[in-house]
Every structure is written in C-alpha cells, then in structure tokens.
Amino acid sequence: MLNKNYLLPEDALNLILSQIKFRSLPFEEIPIEEAYRRILFEDIHAPEDLPGFLRSTVDGFAVRASDTFGAKEGSPAYLSLKGEIPMGEIPAFSLNPSEAASVATGGMLPEGADAVIMLEHVNIVSDDLIEVLRSIAPGENVIFKDEDVKKGDLVLSAGQILRAQDIGALAGLGITHLKVVKKPIIAIILTGDEIVPHFEKVLPGKVRDVNSFTLDGLAREFGATAIKMGIVKDDYREIKDTVMQAYEIADVVLITGGTSAGVKDMTAKIIEEMGSPGVLFHGVSIKPGKPLIGGVCNNKPVLGLPGHPVAVYVCFELFVRPILKHMTGNKSRGFKKMVNAKLSRSIHSQAGREDFIRVSLEKRDNELWATPLLSKSGLIMSLVRADGVLHIPADLIGIEEGKECLIEIID
Amino acid sequence: MLNKNYLLPEDALNLILSQIKFRSLPFEEIPIEEAYRRILFEDIHAPEDLPGFLRSTVDGFAVRASDTFGAKEGSPAYLSLKGEIPMGEIPAFSLNPSEAASVATGGMLPEGADAVIMLEHVNIVSDDLIEVLRSIAPGENVIFKDEDVKKGDLVLSAGQILRAQDIGALAGLGITHLKVVKKPIIAIILTGDEIVPHFEKVLPGKVRDVNSFTLDGLAREFGATAIKMGIVKDDYREIKDTVMQAYEIADVVLITGGTSAGVKDMTAKIIEEMGSPGVLFHGVSIKPGKPLIGGVCNNKPVLGLPGHPVAVYVCFELFVRPILKHMTGNKSRGFKKMVNAKLSRSIHSQAGREDFIRVSLEKRDNELWATPLLSKSGLIMSLVRADGVLHIPADLIGIEEGKECLIEIID
Numbered sequence: 001m002l003n004k005n006y007l008l009p010e011d012a013l014n015l016i017l018s019q020i021k022f023r024s025l026p027f028e029e030i031p032i033e034e035a036y037r038r039i040l041f042e043d044i045h046a047p048e049d050l051p052g053f054l055r056s057t058v059d060g061f062a063v064r065a066s067d068t069f070g071a072k073e074g075s076p077a078y079l080s081l082k083g084e085i086p087m088g089e090i091p092a093f094s095l096n097p098s099e100a101a102s103v104a105t106g107g108m109l110p111e112g113a114d115a116v117i118m119l120e121h122v123n124i125v126s127d128d129l130i131e132v133l134r135s136i137a138p139g140e141n142v143i144f145k146d147e148d149v150k151k152g153d154l155v156l157s158a159g160q161i162l163r164a165q166d167i168g169a170l171a172g173l174g175i176t177h178l179k180v181v182k183k184p185i186i187a188i189i190l191t192g193d194e195i196v197p198h199f200e201k202v203l204p205g206k207v208r209d210v211n212s213f214t215l216d217g218l219a220r221e222f223g224a225t226a227i228k229m230g231i232v233k234d235d236y237r238e239i240k241d242t243v244m245q246a247y248e249i250a251d252v253v254l255i256t257g258g259t260s261a262g263v264k265d266m267t268a269k270i271i272e273e274m275g276s277p278g279v280l281f282h283g284v285s286i287k288p289g290k291p292l293i294g295g296v297c298n299n300k301p302v303l304g305l306p307g308h309p310v311a312v313y314v315c316f317e318l319f320v321r322p323i324l325k326h327m328t329g330n331k332s333r334g335f336k337k338m339v340n341a342k343l344s345r346s347i348h349s350q351a352g353r354e355d356f357i358r359v360s361l362e363k364r365d366n367e368l369w370a371t372p373l374l375s376k377s378g379l380i381m382s383l384v385r386a387d388g389v390l391h392i393p394a395d396l397i398g399i400e401e402g403k404e405c406l407i408e409i410i411d
Numbered sequence: 412m413l414n415k416n417y418l419l420p421e422d423a424l425n426l427i428l429s430q431i432k433f434r435s436l437p438f439e440e441i442p443i444e445e446a447y448r449r450i451l452f453e454d455i456h457a458p459e460d461l462p463g464f465l466r467s468t469v470d471g472f473a474v475r476a477s478d479t480f481g482a483k484e485g486s487p488a489y490l491s492l493k494g495e496i497p498m499g500e501i502p503a504f505s506l507n508p509s510e511a512a513s514v515a516t517g518g519m520l521p522e523g524a525d526a527v528i529m530l531e532h533v534n535i536v537s538d539d540l541i542e543v544l545r546s547i548a549p550g551e552n553v554i555f556k557d558e559d560v561k562k563g564d565l566v567l568s569a570g571q572i573l574r575a576q577d578i579g580a581l582a583g584l585g586i587t588h589l590k591v592v593k594k595p596i597i598a599i600i601l602t603g604d605e606i607v608p609h610f611e612k613v614l615p616g617k618v619r620d621v622n623s624f625t626l627d628g629l630a631r632e633f634g635a636t637a638i639k640m641g642i643v644k645d646d647y648r649e650i651k652d653t654v655m656q657a658y659e660i661a662d663v664v665l666i667t668g669g670t671s672a673g674v675k676d677m678t679a680k681i682i683e684e685m686g687s688p689g690v691l692f693h694g695v696s697i698k699p700g701k702p703l704i705g706g707v708c709n710n711k712p713v714l715g716l717p718g719h720p721v722a723v724y725v726c727f728e729l730f731v732r733p734i735l736k737h738m739t740g741n742k743s744r745g746f747k748k749m750v751n752a753k754l755s756r757s758i759h760s761q762a763g764r765e766d767f768i769r770v771s772l773e774k775r776d777n778e779l780w781a782t783p784l785l786s787k788s789g790l791i792m793s794l795v796r797a798d799g800v801l802h803i804p805a806d807l808i809g810i811e812e813g814k815e816c817l818i819e820i821i822d
Contacts, residue, residue, distance in 0.1 A: 032609075036628045050791070053615040087645065088605030089616045106605055106718065108616040148790045155795065163822065164628025165794040168720055171609035172621040172791050194499030194517055198443075198582035204464040205500045205519040210583040217447045217575025234498065307517065309579055333772075333798075335820045337748045361744075379559045380461070380583050383576040384566065387744075409746045411574065 006285035008394055009318050009354055012294055015280045019296035023329030027179040032170045035162050037223055038180035039328045044156040046173055049146035054109040058141045061100040061122055062113035065138040076131035100130055116141040159331030181328045184224040187246030188212050190231045191239055191257035210309045210380055211256045218316045222324050234263045240270050247274060257307040267304040271295035274302055285353045289314045309380045314356050337409035341370035348398040358386035359407055370407050386410060417696040419805055420729050420765055423705055426691045430707035434740030438590040443581045446573050448634055449591035450739045455567040457584055460557035465520040469552045472511040472533055473524035476549040487542035511541055527552040570742030592739045595635040598657030599623050601642045602650055602668035621720045621791055622667045629727045633735050645674045651681050658685060668718040678715040682706035685713055697765045700725045720791045725767050748820035752781035759809040769797035770818055781818050797821060
C-alpha cells in the first residue's frame with residue numbers, strides 16, 4: 001500500500017472540480033434582512049449617491065470658507081448667524097457672504113456653504129453674531145454628496161459572503177432585496193450494519209451515529225443545508241436506492257461508512273452507475289481520510305467518505321468545503337485562524353503523504369504549546385479535545401519536539 | 412478634549428462587567444440537532460464507556476496475541492480459523508488457544524481474543540487454517556471498551572461553544588438533549604430625526620437606517636437575537652418610552668444615534684433613570700467610538716452607541732461582544748483570524764488613544780500589504796471595503812510605511 005499509488009489531496013480535489021461547473025447553483029431573491037452570511041449572486045452597483053447631500057461631520061457652523069480666510073485668535077472673522085439647520089431637514093435658507101448657520105453632525109449644509117467650522121473654534125457673540133477664530137478650507141468637516149458612494153460604483157461583487165457591515169451598506173443604499181446563491185443541499189447517507197441511531201441504547205458490537213451530526217454542523221457552518229437520509233444496511237440494493245433518492249434532491253451526495261470489507265467496492269460501483277464520469281479516484285494520500293472515494297455524476301459530486309469520525313471531518317474540510325465554494329462561486333479569500341505554537345512532542349509522518357494531526361493548545365510561561373492528540377482511528381474524543389490541526393506536508397517525514405509550527409484553530 | 416479624561420477601552424469594559432453577574436442568562440433544554448454553535452450551560456460527563464466493547468481498528472483476524480509470539484516469515488504460527496464475526500454483532504463464539512476469527516474494521520472481538528493481526532500479515536491456507544507471519548502484542552489494532560471515553564469522564568464543559576464535532580460526540584454517547592445558555596436578546600433603538608427606514612426614498616437631509624442592519628448581523632454572528640425597536644425621533648419622552656419597552660424584553664439595550672447636540676445628554680439622562688448604577692462612563696479613549704455611553708441598570712447593560720456606522724461596528728466588537736460573552740459565560744479562548752501585512756502608507760495616531768484603522772489587503776509579489784482606508788467619519792463604504800482592522804495601542808503615536816503589522820481579518 002504505497003502512497004505513490006494515491007493522488008495528493010490537492011490533485012484529487014482538482015480532478016473533482018474539473019468535472020463540476022463553477023457556480024453551478026442557481027440564485028434566489030431574498031430580503032436583505034435574511035441575507036447575512038449568504039453568498040452574493042451578482043455584482044451590486046450603487047443606485048444613487050451617498051450621502052446624497054453636502055453633510056456636516058461635526059457640530060458647528062456652516063460657512064463660506066472664503067469668509068474665514070485670514071481669521072485667527074485676536075483677529076477673528078465676524079459672521080452674522082442666519083439661523084439653525086434642523087437635523088434631517090433641507091435648510092430653509094441659503095447662505096450669503098459673511099453669513100453662517102448652526103449645524104449639527106450629520107446635518108445638511110445650506111446652499112452657498114462649503115465648509116463647517118467646529119464649535120470650539122468659534123465665539124458666540126450674540127444671537128445673530130459669531131467670531132470665527134480660525135481659517136478653514138473649502139470642504140473641511142463636510143462629506144460631499146457622492147463621497148461615500150457614487151451612483152454606479154461597484155459596492156459588492158458576486159461571490160462575496162455578506163457580512164454584517166455589507167448588509168448595513170445595502171440598507172443605506174435603499175436596496176431591500178437581492179439575489180443570493182441558493183443554499184447547497186447536502187444529502188448524508190450512513191452505511192454500516194453496526195450503526196444505530198443516536199437515541200438508541202447500544203448493544204455490544206453496535207455504535208451510534210456520530211457522522212451525520214458532525215456533517216450537519218459542518219454543512220451549517222458553510223451555510224448549506226444537510227438532509228439526513230438515514231442509516232442504511234450494508235446491502236447493495238438498499239444503498240443504491242438511497243443514493244438515487246439523494247441524488248434527486250441534493251446538490252452534493254455524501255455516503256459515509258463502508259468500514260466493513262465489501263462495502264467500499266459497493267459504494268464505488270454505485271457511484272460508477274449514477275452517471276458520468278463516475279469514480280475519479282479511490283483513495284488519496286492523506287492521513288486520516290485515505291479511503292475517500294471521489295466521484296462526480298453528471299456535474300453532481302458524489303463522495304464516499306470513510307466511516308471514522310476524524311476522517312469524515314478531515315475529508316469535509318479538504319474536499320467537501322472547497323467543492324461547495326466552487327459550486328456556489330464563493331470567492332472568499334479563505335483566511336484561516338492560524339497561531340504559532342511549539343510542538344510538545346516529536347511526531348513522525350510518512351513521506352509522500354499529507355498528515356493532519358489534531359492538537360490541543362496550552363499556554364506555558366506565556367508561550368503557546370501544541371500537544372498532538374495521537375489516537376487510534378475511530379476515536380471521537382480526539383476531535384472534541386482538539387483546539388486545532390497541524391498539517392504536515394507530503395515532503396516532510398515529521399516534526400521535532402520544540403519546533404514552532406503553524407496550527408489552524410478549529411473553533 | 413484631552414484623552415486623559417477618558418478611560419481606555421479595557422478599563423471602561425471592566426467597569427461595565429463588574430456590574431453584571433457572570434453568566435447571568437438562564438438555560439434552555441434543546442435537542443442536540445439544534446445545539447450547533449450554542450453555548451453549553453453545564454458540564455457534560457460521559458454516561459457510558461465508548462466504544463463499549465473491544466473493537467478492531469483494522470481488517471484482519473482476531474487472535475490471542477500470545478499465540479503469535481515468535482512468529483515470522485519462514486516460521487509462521489498456525490491458527491485454526493473459527494469463523495467470521497459479522498459487523499455490528501456480538502460474536503457467537505469465544506476464542507480458545509490457537510484459534511483465530513476473521514473480523515472487519517469496527518467489528519467486535521470474541522471472548523478470549525486480545526489483538527487483531529492485519530490481513531497483510533497472514534496467509535490464508537484454507538477455509539479453516541491461517542499462517543500468521545508476524546508476532547503482535549496484546550492490544551494491537553484494537554480499541555479497548557473505554558479507550559475513547561470512560562464512563563464519568565468530562566466530555567465538554569460549561570461555557571464551550573458547541574462545534575460540529577462536539578455534537579457528533581454527544582450523539583455517539585447517546586445524549587439526545589442538553590442545556591444551553593438562552594440566546595441573548597439585544598434590543599436596538601435608533602434615534603435621530605434624520606433617519607428613515609431603508610425601504611424609503613430619501614430626501615436631502617435624510618439618511619437611511621444602516622445601523623440596525625449591521626447590529627442585527629453582528630448579533631447573529633454571536634448567536635444572539637436582535638429585536639429592532641424602530642426609529643425614534645430626538646425626543647426625550649419617545650426615547651424614554653422605547654428604552655423602557657426594550658428594557659423589559661431584552662437582555663442588552665443598545666441606543667444608537669444621538670448625533671445631534673442635545674441627544675447625547677438625553678440618552679445619558681435616560682440611562683441614569685433606568686436603574687442603578689446607571690451611567691458608568693460617558694466617552695472612551697478610542698477612535699472611532701469616542702462618544703460611547705456605558706451604563707448598567709440593575710444588572711442589565713444599556714449602552715448609548717455613537718451613530719456613525721463605523722463607530723457602531725467598533726463599539727460592538729470592543730464592548731457588546733465581550734459583554735455578551737460575560738453574560739452567557741462563554742469561555743471560548745477567542746483566537747482571532749490574524750495575518751501579518753506590511754503597511755502601504757504611514758499612519759498617525761494620538762498617544763493615549765486606541766485607534767482601530769480599517770484596512771484593505773492586497774498581495775504584491777507574494778507579500779501581503781495593508782492599505783489604511785482613511786475616511787471621514789460617517790462613511791459606510793470604508794467598512795465594506797475593509798478586509799481587516801489594524802489596532803494601534805494607546806502608547807504608539809503611529810506606524811510607519813513598510814512596517815509589518817498584525818491585522819485582524821473581518822470576514
């Protein structure tokens with residue numbers, strides 16, 4: 001079982017992606033209130049200028065800047081106070097030379113005014129006269145009518161994930177509805193004669209369903225919807241029927257399990273029968289996750305995941321998530337939460353294989369240390385105890401104790 | 412307006428937290444299917460051993476390890492093959508000395524067996540005889556009945572955010588329901604005569620509501636529920652009535668706006684009237700966000716946020732999020748997505764003040780560069796264009812062009 005027979009994960013993934021249309025999922029139109037974390041389907045251009053009027057950014061007095069030129073303490077400029085501009089209203093007057101008007105932050109400047117002098121640079125002499133103690137330039141302390149956004153500007157682009165502030169900006173522009181990519185639907189099929197539902201008491205020999213819960217959570221994290229197709233016995237007809245149902249309703253079909261000997265081949269056979277090109281690879285050079293079966297049937301990914309909970313997790317991150325990004329046209333740059341930590345114990349890895357080691361993190365004397373959670377496959381607690389994952393690339397044969405490593409946080 | 416009159420954000424936050432009970436929110440009991448990203452209310456101990464039986468981790472033959480001692484190629488140990496163990500079932504027989512039984516990955520070992528020899532280290536001589544080509548130790552290639560989790564072990568602890576894999580582990584342990592912290596309810600009150608709903612056409616002088624959308628998204632990101640109390644005119648009675656309503660139904664009350672001169676004092680007065688101790692600080696030494704009013708009324712935070720969308724964002728991250736963590740007892744270590752980037756332009760900062768500068772990120776020649784998005788306050792596009800935030804601590808007076816900085820990603 002030499003690893004050179006298996007593809008590296010990146011090559012295996014590219015093989016899948018090459019068979020699936022980029023942004024193959026359709027759009028749906030929704031109110032912006034529901035668009036948080038959704039993926040934008042089309043570019044959004046500003047339908048109007050923002051703020052749309054000449055606006056003060058401070059509390060003070062709207063002026064013609066030229067009236068203040070040369071003003072200073074001891075030699076102020078005198079301006080007659082024409083009135084106060086109520087917040088949110090169009091000023092009822094315009095400003096002639098040597099006139100000023102009181103304005104609050106966010107207020108609109110009257111016709112004729114081109115700057116705002118701050119309260120603290122003014123002496124109020126009487127109800128209708130102020131002394132300006134400083135000279136200001138045109139445009140000072142104001143936002144021009146198209147300074148935030150100019151009509152027609154690109155505001156957000158297709159493929160972006162909509163963040164809180166992006167929804168705020170859409171609201172500010174008066175955009176009430178928009179097109180987002182439909183949520184991908186992921187069908188989850190569990191196979192295995194030993195698997196029972198989580199609410200059942202287990203007899204020796206049986207184990208409860210772990211994977212459909214982990215996969216459901218990972219799907220939600222991406223913004224996808226998981227549909228649990230149930231637990232299917234290790235039987236060709238039962239698995240095939242369930243895969244066919246799943247294929248009809250879902251955008252991605254995941255078949256997990258197949259731990260017992262004959263089932264791996266059954267899963268591969270069924271994927272072959274579901275459509276073209278069928279199975280693209282059977283096994284990949286990673287640990288954990290080696291038995292992964294990658295398939296695409298008529299533009300729809302159908303994957304056979306190993307049954308081990310840890311392998312399921314790793315395969316989702318390395319394969320299912322990038323496939324979902326591709327299908328939804330999600331352009332996020334994918335910055336990850338990474339920390340530097342020193343390795344508390346040497347670990348060995350096989351050349352030619354990419355290893356993903358779960359680690360717990362601990363602070364000692366203000367230094368972060370990562371402890372590999374080595375465990376036999378099939379154990380679920382190593383994932384629960386893990387704060388992060390250490391990736392060992394294929395060209396390394398291990399990492400020595402005390403060495404500083406980059407750890408990807410899983411929170 | 413010297414900054415020494417204002418508290419640093421950390422001190423201001425601690426003042427608020429000191430007035431609110433840690434984990435003041437109650438619990439609710441929900442099915443694990445709904446618990447993804449919720450905050451656990453109580454420690455979870457394992458109700459049983461996992462996997463609960465002696466289980467094979469490979470495809471091979473269950474043996475008594477002592478029967479293989481000394482075996483090697485050329486001098487194999489001969490064992491009689493007693494039968495096959497069906498996946499998911501209790502073996503129908505036990506293993507006597509010099510006997511073996513075929514078992515698949517995940518299968519249960521029969522009584523008497525204490526190890527599994529892998530398929531590739533065996534020659535199958537006939538239907539009832541195998542040659543073992545290697546010696547193995549007791550416990551090799553098996554998981555003991557309590558090796559994943561021991562009954563009574565702490566599996567998850569109160570205050571943890573439940574991740575996909577944590578829900579999987581709960582399912583594996585047969586836990587169907589659990590107590591999580593109630594979702595915090597955040598009431599959002601917008602004040603300002605200039606604010607109109609996002610679906611309205613704006614006349615000059617008016618601006619649309621941006622902040623309730625941004626705050627709603629930020630609330631969801633934390634796992635809180637936002638209730639929009641609507642837009643209230645700059646009128647003491649109207650604001651007071653709305654704050655009183657909000658106080659009744661929400662766990663946190665946010666009053667945003669008050670850009671016009673008199674309203675800041677109105678908000679502070681109302682917070683004072685709502686309960687003890689009332690206003691804790693009025694203004695904090697940060698930019699943006701300086702006009703923040705921090706208050707607690709009878710164990711419930713009531714904050715007056717500035718009206719500028721960027722300041723609202725910063726105040727949520729620096730104040731509201733930590734307050735929510737405190738109220739929910741969320742113990743997450745709060746690792747952030749940080750990247751190193753070189754600053755493309757020098758920026759100046761005031762000593763004694765903490766600055767939060769929005770930056771866009773760009774790769775040039777494989778190096779990441781951060782460009783400060785300097786903008787007049789009130790602009791919303793600088794937040795939309797921002798990929799991250801650069802924090803300049805109070806003891807710096809700026810950062811020079813070309814210097815490497817830590818940027819917190821906002822995605």
